[in-house]
Amino acid sequence: MEEHRDYTGAKLGMWLFILSELLLFGGMFILYSAYRYKNPVDFHHASMELEVVLGTLNTIILLTSSLTVAASIAAIQRGQRKLSMVLLMATLALGLLFLVDKGFEWGTKIEHGIYPNSPTLLARTKGEVLFFGLYYVMTGLHGLHVLVGVGVLSVMLILIAKDEINPMHFTPLENSGLYWHLVDIIWIFLYPLFYLIT
């Protein structure tokens, strides 16, 4: 017996979830803008301590991963199953690479004694404390979302391998892709706001 499926409903569900995620990060962006408004010089100085090259690289990584996941969906629509899986694996690799970079970034900062509530950080000006607090929370929460995305897309990869996602039924992949693009969009805003403050 055919399972009843509601593709529009599933897609709508994912979009509604995406909008709720926008509220989650949006609230933090408002907080960021308020603190930056009050501490422009401190934010500028603190921002200079972040690795712009690594941040830019991570931006390119996520943008490319959005390309590969979108192409992966197009591939499965065309019945190009192997290509779809290769592109999805590329997406996963890029996502993991992003997290590795993040790990290095955080690692160097923590090595220098800059982490939430550290004595080194607390000795700095109030504005810088706020900047790094926001930096850790926002990039941390974003990183968590990337990790979840990697998990979800891994499941999709398995489903394609088992032919449960195929040209006739690929809505789960499409919706997972939507989630991944959201993660990319959030980073598109995080990047200039944390790394490019002049």
Next chain:
Amino acid sequence: MEPEEEPRITRYRTYIFVWMGLVILTGITASAAGMQLGGWTVLISLAIAGTKSGLVLNYFMHLGSEKLLIFKVMIPLVMAVFLVFIILTFSDFAFRGGVK
């Protein structure tokens, strides 16, 4: 049998062009940060970030090729409302008396 989901298939070429645009915009925003543009830098960065998001939403997330109005209208509308929230909240905060 026609698949009932998303019969429209985007060309790979479209995706690659969009990606190139995104990379170029990233380059522009990074260089703009290096220039002495004062207060304009934030606005330019946000405008570029908005454009990049628009590209991702329209092409990668298929909002542009959505047949159902509810997606094409609701999503941008909700985002516009949310933008107003941000602007109003920030304006309120910016014009307050003496919060440190």
